[in-house]
Amino acid sequence: MAETTTRAKLRWGLLDVIVVVFALVPVLWIASLSFKTPATITDGRFWPREWTLENYKTIFATDQFVRALVNSIGIALIATLIAVVLGAMAAYAISRLDFPGKKLLVGVSLLIAMFPQVSLVSPLFEIERQLGLFDTWPGLILPYITFALPLAIYTLSAFFKQIPWDLEKAAKMDGATQGQAFRRVIAPLAAPGLFTTAILVFIFCWNDFLFAITLTSTERARTVPVALSFFTGESQFEDPTGAICAAAVVITVPIILFVLFFQRRIVSGLTSGAVKG
Amino acid sequence: MADIVLDKVSKRFPDGTVAVQDIDLEIADGEFVILVGPSGCGKSTTLNMIAGLEDISDGELRIGGQRVNDKAPRDRDIAMVFQSYALYPNMTVRENMAFPLKLAKLDKETINSKVEEAAKVLELTPLLDRRPANLSGGQRQRVAMGRAIVRQPKAFLMDEPLSNLDAKLRVQMRTVVSRLQKQLGTTTVYVTHDQTEAMTLGDRVVIMRGGAIQQVGPPQELYEHPRNLFVAGFIGSPSMNFLHAAVDDGKLRTAIGDVPIGERIRRELTANDAPRELILGIRPEHFEDAELVDDETRRRGLEFSAPVDIVESMGSDKYVYFTVEGERASAAELEELAADAGADFSGGGASLVTRLSAESAVREGEDRRVWFNLEKIHLFDPSTGRNLTLHEGRSSGALAD
Numbered sequence: 001m002a003e004t005t006t007r008a009k010l011r012w013g014l015l016d017v018i019v020v021v022f023a024l025v026p027v028l029w030i031a032s033l034s035f036k037t038p039a040t041i042t043d044g045r046f047w048p049r050e051w052t053l054e055n056y057k058t059i060f061a062t063d064q065f066v067r068a069l070v071n072s073i074g075i076a077l078i079a080t081l082i083a084v085v086l087g088a089m090a091a092y093a094i095s096r097l098d099f100p101g102k103k104l105l106v107g108v109s110l111l112i113a114m115f116p117q118v119s120l121v122s123p124l125f126e127i128e129r130q131l132g133l134f135d136t137w138p139g140l141i142l143p144y145i146t147f148a149l150p151l152a153i154y155t156l157s158a159f160f161k162q163i164p165w166d167l168e169k170a171a172k173m174d175g176a177t178q179g180q181a182f183r184r185v186i187a188p189l190a191a192p193g194l195f196t197t198a199i200l201v202f203i204f205c206w207n208d209f210l211f212a213i214t215l216t217s218t219e220r221a222r223t224v225p226v227a228l229s230f231f232t233g234e235s236q237f238e239d240p241t242g243a244i245c246a247a248a249v250v251i252t253v254p255i256i257l258f259v260l261f262f263q264r265r266i267v268s269g270l271t272s273g274a275v276k277g
Numbered sequence: 278m279a280d281i282v283l284d285k286v287s288k289r290f291p292d293g294t295v296a297v298q299d300i301d302l303e304i305a306d307g308e309f310v311i312l313v314g315p316s317g318c319g320k321s322t323t324l325n326m327i328a329g330l331e332d333i334s335d336g337e338l339r340i341g342g343q344r345v346n347d348k349a350p351r352d353r354d355i356a357m358v359f360q361s362y363a364l365y366p367n368m369t370v371r372e373n374m375a376f377p378l379k380l381a382k383l384d385k386e387t388i389n390s391k392v393e394e395a396a397k398v399l400e401l402t403p404l405l406d407r408r409p410a411n412l413s414g415g416q417r418q419r420v421a422m423g424r425a426i427v428r429q430p431k432a433f434l435m436d437e438p439l440s441n442l443d444a445k446l447r448v449q450m451r452t453v454v455s456r457l458q459k460q461l462g463t464t465t466v467y468v469t470h471d472q473t474e475a476m477t478l479g480d481r482v483v484i485m486r487g488g489a490i491q492q493v494g495p496p497q498e499l500y501e502h503p504r505n506l507f508v509a510g511f512i513g514s515p516s517m518n519f520l521h522a523a524v525d526d527g528k529l530r531t532a533i534g535d536v537p538i539g540e541r542i543r544r545e546l547t548a549n550d551a552p553r554e555l556i557l558g559i560r561p562e563h564f565e566d567a568e569l570v571d572d573e574t575r576r577r578g579l580e581f582s583a584p585v586d587i588v589e590s591m592g593s594d595k596y597v598y599f600t601v602e603g604e605r606a607s608a609a610e611l612e613e614l615a616a617d618a619g620a621d622f623s624g625g626g627a628s629l630v631t632r633l634s635a636e637s638a639v640r641e642g643e644d645r646r647v648w649f650n651l652e653k654i655h656l657f658d659p660s661t662g663r664n665l666t667l668h669e670g671r672s673s674g675a676l677a678d
Contacts, residue, residue, distance in 0.1 A: 166360075166361045166363035167363050167365065169328075169330050169359070170357070170359060170363035170364075170365075170424075171365075172350045172351060173328060173330075173350050173351075173355070173356060173357040173434075174356075174377035174380060175377050175380040175381055175428075176351065177349075184376075185365055188367045189366065
């Protein structure tokens, strides 16, 4: 028995290592490249021979990247906040109320999520130009919310459904208004769901390239993924590989921080003990 | 504290089903009233309407003389204990109990002293800083009660609060609930499907069936003077025996012999639409081993002989099951009760449950002579379920003049 479990552990351990290595090597490679000097960048070594912070200095020296970073953070945070708040309200209604057309609503919202974004890019471009939204923050926030909402509604309604309805009734009997019941009893219990949704939506907004490149034209609203593609070297013959890698590392950091910060809040089994299970 | 009046209250759901139909009920200030009935009888819906968690379709609900139909639960000043306890899992016991007080915007010191006081009454003081997840079922139940009593509401509503506890704890908590209610003197409406709880706890019991009240009264009155077949069958454990009785020549022919009937019943049976067949009901404790009955008592009843099926000795007395020949009593009420108890009728003859005294030498397999008390017999009309032996609210047996 003990032998098989040890062997099973070894087998699983090995498998885990393979998966982690497979996933992390490209990331580490980029990190490694970002620390190399232009002369050694093509030497094919994993461990840089000469360390340099020159690439990082370069990207932060230009206004181009810093502006894009600010745009990215601002747009992604605002879109996430709005999508999660709206999504929470919609999901709460869907999970609690039985209203006509509920199934249709959920179906349509899923349909939006499945719609190929490429096909919407041209019409959106025209619409936003007409409305004066082109190359502005709202011009990106709005489509992000549109595509993030179905995701938010879907994940959140699953979370809300797990919360016993009796809790809400109890809160009402204890003297809470509908709003108080939601804020003080339901929302804290749905917190893991809210954070999970927030992470998913944030990553979606942060990573988007398609909308960002079509609906922006200047530094006013250009986000990092797009800015990265506009990077040029000091002369047109120079390839800015090192700088691009440094920028890639920099834009990965907020995601990691965001996930780490919220992960600690995602405590499963928060509702245990509420009702006799 | 306040009285609660339900005036022709009805509940219709949007799909057309009527859950509660024209309920009239007056609950006095400080009274402990039990709503009891099989599942789907509308007792929980009634409670939810009093709470304000369900809209009232028709009729008027008054708490403390004030019409509250359109008031939100929070404005009715009543507390509720849920079957599932519904404790807030993200709060400690202290925070759970303080929640209604916080919402009422009391100051911190008052909240603290009130919570401590309620915790002391329910022996929750050492648990105040725990979370519900780390409590046992009984403790959670007490926290739920604590949250209800802490703000001294006008009334308590309890929705099967003990049904999730195991049998032993349930008996224990029953006395706790009873003592607490006496101590606080708060009007209480308590919903249960357990007739033992109904009998032991309430000042008055309301028996419901299919959204209508069947009978309201103190437990003992319901037990001794059931108004109809449903009440008779629902109250009592083991439940009342029901036998088919054919009216024939001024007598009732039953599986346990010919039962004579008195003047009053005879008059009832001579009416044009009088039923030719009745259901005879008799409780297990109104039987006795014929050997143990003295002559004086013997004259008040009849004897019959039947094979003993099973003997269950309870120590204080013996439950003896007899098999008797003859037609089975049948009525819609009885089938409903059997379905609610989860019992399916087994074929062949009727079974009779009797409670004989412990001295009886009855053995399984033998034929035994058994005496039963004629004064305690109930006769029911199978089509309407009405108790024919009931006269001015009292039941006086088959022989009454």
